Amino acid sequence: MPKVIDPIQCGFTTHNKNLYAIRSNLFHHVRSNKHQKHLDLFNKTQTIELEEQTSSVTRPTFTMDLTRMMIACNIPLAKVEQPEFINFFKKHCGKRLPSWTTLTKCMEEECETICSKIKEQLKEKDIFVQADETTDSQGRVMTAIMAGTLNGITLERPFLIGLSDVTTINNQSLRLAVIRDLRKVLGSELANKKLRLFLTDGASYSVSNLIHVTCIAHALNRVADLARTQFPKVNHLISEVENFFVKSSIRKCHFAASFKIPLPPEPVISR
Template sequence: MPKVKCSTVSRLRAFVQEFGHNIFSTDGLVLFCKICNVKVTAEKRFAVQQHLSRDKHINGVERSKSQNEKNNTQSFITDVPNRSEYFLDLTRTFLSCNIPLNKLENPAFSKFLEKYTNKQTPDRSTLRKNYVSICYDETTDANGRYIANIMIGILEVGNIGKMFLLNSEVLEKTNHSAIAKVLDKSLSILWSQGIIHDNVLLFLSDAAPYMVKAATSIQTYYSKMIHVTCLAHALHRVAEEIRIHFPNVDELINNYKNLLADNRISFLFENLKQALVVQCKSSECTD
């Protein structure tokens, strides 16, 4: 009889059962490594074994053995919906101090963080894919408050209409309901006698999930409104998905960029000097 292919849920649960609940967990869709705090490719058993043999995973296991079971759970088990607070704080600190995330790949710096925080240092790719977007989406002012800026413009044929800042509102939370309320309140400022819903034709925003949900919720009242998200965000998501499927190419490009990073300033400076010399010589010839 031909072999019956097992379901994804059964396969993932089998891996958890085989390698231990203290190593892996699953929600039925993905296999999650509790030690490394990452999703693991689990199409085949070989891919799971390959992850277990990596130095990063082995070091994580050794470090977890020296900790109390309760602390180990709190430090390393992070469900996909509940992002690690440590990773998020680390990303915010690096971005606010203009420190490149690739500095995390420095062995000395990585060991320093692990020694004094007793937490595993994440890869820069993990922070870039999962945490940088959160820091940018949750924009705050100098006092740490969430600010929503509502800008309006006139749609004209053949040219770009003028844009105006209609309202700036302090938000308690950045979610779809808060955005919907502040948008409705701002349009009440424009039409104090009553909002002309059919005159609202276009809603431009970024592609954050709560913005998409906010646009969907208010389209019931603004029936002629079309929601358009940032094209750059859409292309970025497509590019991130492509990178997942071509890890070797991704690593090659990252290594090449790191190779040029230290020489970039000197390279530009040398080219600038050459340009100035040529320009000076040219001006002398014309004089």
């Protein structure tokens, strides 16, 4: 008669929900290839995590360079776990790729370094801030906050200092988003007197206490709106086309997808 023991469940074979109450069945499972495969994978994972913990203080140069390269090339960090990605580096570079969690920690450290460099560029200088709508990698509408220096001659390329999920844009929400991102970068070095210029869209309510600079695209759109009143037939045609899309969300989706441009199909609700 088989010897009966207390029910035991394998902790390595995660998809195996069987409870082994017979000793012979338990020994048979332990000797199986499936159990050995998951046991080797568990030991390998434990070794990698131990190496990552011991090397967390000083990151290897290869790991930091790989993180910078993937961020600059807009490659998701999770791609390091793809088999083809791993085999390519192993074959041509002879390197063992770090895990996705290690690259994420390196990215956080690199982000702090970049923020420190941006702070050195912006502090104690006249700066401008620019806010505009954009989309993230998943197509969600975001508000991009950018800042740059003013040298009195040229308008230098701004730094992207934050992406804010501002669903309703008005002078209060936009001002809070800008101040929050500026304080995140500059900290105690933020001086309100150094903010000389603020660029937004054509809506003057965004920042009511500053001189507003209208975007060229919005200015041309205002001129086009005035031209529509001079041509009533064309205005009627445009209105009919708008109604054709307004009443059907499926048509709007197909129309936006035909351009293959990652822009939001509808503007952010601002009133």
